Each structure stands twice: as structure tokens, then as C-alpha cells.
Amino acid sequence: xxxxxxxxxxxxxxxxxxxVAGVSAAAEPADFTVVLLxxxxxxxxxxxxxxxxxxxxxxxxxxxDRIKFVIHxxxxxxxxxxxxxxxNADRAHRVLDRAVPYSVLPGNHDGGPGxxxxxxxxxxxxxxxxxxxxxxxxxxKNDNNACRFEAAGMKFLVLSLxxxxxxxxxxxxxxxxxxxxxxxxxVATHCYMRPGRRDxxxxxxxxxxxxxxxxxxxxxxxHVLGWEHLTSTNDAGRPVHEILSDYQGLPNGGDGWLQTLRxxxxxxxxxxxxxxxxxxxxxxxxKHTYTLDYAMQPERRKKAG
Numbered sequence: 001x002x003x004x005x006x007x008x009x010x011x012x013x014x015x016x017x018x019x020v021a022g023v024s025a026a027a028e029p030a031d032f033t034v035v036l037l038x039x040x041x042x043x044x045x046x047x048x049x050x051x052x053x054x055x056x057x058x059x060x061x062x063x064x065d066r067i068k069f070v071i072h073x074x075x076x077x078x079x080x081x082x083x084x085x086x087x088n089a090d091r092a093h094r095v096l097d098r099a100v101p102y103s104v105l106p107g108n109h110d111g112g113p114g115x116x117x118x119x120x121x122x123x124x125x126x127x128x129x130x131x132x133x134x135x136x137x138x139x140x141k142n143d144n145n146a147c148r149f150e151a152a153g154m155k156f157l158v159l160s161l162x163x164x165x166x167x168x169x170x171x172x173x174x175x176x177x178x179x180x181x182x183x184x185x186x187v188a189t190h191c192y193m194r195p196g197r198r199d200x201x202x203x204x205x206x207x208x209x210x211x212x213x214x215x216x217x218x219x220x221x222x223h224v225l226g227w228e229h230l231t232s233t234n235d236a237g238r239p240v241h242e243i244l245s246d247y248q249g250l251p252n253g254g255d256g257w258l259q260t261l262r263x264x265x266x267x268x269x270x271x272x273x274x275x276x277x278x279x280x281x282x283x284x285x286x287k288h289t290y291t292l293d294y295a296m297q298p299e300r301r302k303k304a305g
Contacts, residue, residue, distance in 0.1 A: 030264070037070055039222045040254075048092070052091060069100070071102070074189070178213070227246070228243070
């Protein structure tokens with residue numbers, strides 16, 4: 001069974017993330033959505049139907065919600081050597097292969113860093129190599145990768161990094177960000193925050209990567225059970241939103257909870273919502289569903305900078 005992205009599929013998906021020639025930006029609705037898919041490890045192990053329900057919901061909502069990208073936060077599986085779990089994850093993500101671009105990264109349960117053979121068997125560069133929105137990646141593996149999308153006249157880069165990135169990884173990440181100064185960067189990594197603060201790995205990422213690059217505006221992570229959002233100020237004086245999302249400690253491996261980030265350029269806002277496709281519920285608690293200020297209108301972005 002091939003996990004490669006077919007050429008025609010990738011060309012079709014490219015239309016979702018790239019402007020179409022002859023169509024003005026004004027003709028395209030401005031609001032769009034990015035989905036965070038936190039730690040799916042217990043779904044892959046014991047509740048594969050929940051994993052599929054999440055990706056099926058994303059597929060159904062892709063057009064109506066203008067879902068431009070899906071970011072997995074790591075710990076795809078619970079047991080790194082259990083190939084049945086990787087097959088469950090592959091089944092869920094094959095739904096997205098037919099719907100919307102997405103990124104993955106290896107958490108500690110996926111063997112990152114260092115033991116990612118099965119991760120790369122199912123989610124290696126070969127799966128994405130023909131997709132025009134994918135790349136670059138570090139070395140021959142997909143442990144660290146970058147993906148691109150465009151929406152509302154803005155260019156974005158999603159930079160996905162392994163659990164506890166090495167100095168080599170962070171050097172590469174800084175180079176990638178520097179080569180994409182025209183893009184607004186979301187850094188995704190498995191371990192960055194605990195409720196209310198960054199942890200030691202997060203502090204290292206903040207100091208060695210995030211704070212130094214003024215086009216990084218958001219960091220998203222999982223790993224630690226909790227849900228939190230903080231805003232820090234980078235060296236250029238701009239805000240960086242930091243989001244922790246991990247529901248694995250709730251019943252049934254997490255009850256299908258994910259987070260949607262609705263970008264509303266007209267209001268310079270990102271509307272974050274926690275939603276469970278399996279429960280069909282929104283968690284309205286302000287730690288789960290809230291609004292972030294983010295300058296997207298050019299004149300306001302100039303003032304904010």
C-alpha cells in the first residue's frame with residue numbers, strides 16, 4: 001500500500017493553499033482555519049475510530065471552514081514499535097491525503113529523536129515528496145520539516161520540529177526561517193510548554209530559535225496534559241502566541257478534542273476553539289476557547305511592529 005501523495009491529488013490540494021491566476025485576493029473570502037491535532041497516541045492504540053472521526057470531520061469541514069492546513073503536534077502513536085498503531089494512524093491520515101494539506105512530527109512516543117524508523121516508514125518524505133506545499137526537510141528523514149500555505153493574501157510556513165530538537169536541528173530551523181522572511185511562521189514541536197509556563201525544552205527553543213526570528217508569530221505544542229495559551233514578546237518587540245493543547249488524559253484517550261484556529265484578518269484576530277467531533281461539543285471554557293490578537297491588516301501590522 002503506497003503512502004505517496006499522487007501527483008493529481010497534490011495539484012488539486014495546491015489550489016487550496018496557493019492563489020489561482022487571474023483571481024484577485026479580494027474575490028476570495030478572507031477568513032480561514034488552521035486545525036491543531038494534538039497527541040493521538042491513545043486513539044492509535046485503542047480508539048482508532050476516534051482518530052478517523054477527527055480526520056473525517058476535518059475533511060467534511062474543509063470547504064465550509066476554509067481549512068488551509070492541519071498541524072499534528074506529535075505522539076502519533078503510543079508504542080513506537082507497534083506497527084498496528086502506525087497502520088491505524090496511516091488509515092486516519094489517508095483521509096486527509098484526500099482533503100487538505102497537513103504536517104506531522106515525531107513525539108517521544110514516536111521515537112523522536114533517534115528511533116523513528118516506523119514513523120518514517122509511514123510518514124517519511126516519500127509520503128509528501130510530490131506535494132508542492134511540502135519541504136524542505138532535514139536530511140533523509142521527515143523528523144524535521146517545513147510546509148507552506150497561503151491564505152487571504154498572506155504567506156505562511158509551518159515549521160515542524162522533533163521532540164527535544166538537537167543543536168543541528170535548531171541550526172537548520174534558523175536557516176529555514178531566514179530563507180523564508182516573506183512568510184509568517186508557525187513553529188510546531190511536541191514539547192514546549194506546561195500549563196502556565198514554558199518548560200526547559202521550551203526555554204531553549206525560545207532563546208535559540210523563536211525570539212530571534214521576528215516572522216515567527218506562534219508556537220504550538222502538546223506532550224503535557226493540559227491546555228494553555230501565553231503571549232511572549234520577541235526581540236523585535238512583537239507578540240508570539242504560545243499554545244499548549246493535549247487532551248490525552250480525558251476519557252477514551254481524549255474524547256476526540258482538537259483545536260481550530262480561525263484567522264479573521266478584518267478583525268486582526270485568531271479565534272481559537274476546542275471542539276470534539278465525537279461528542280459534537282465545543283468547550284467554551286476560556287482556557288480552551290478564546291481569541292488572540294494578531295495583526296494581519298498591513299497598516300495595523302506596521303503599527304504593531
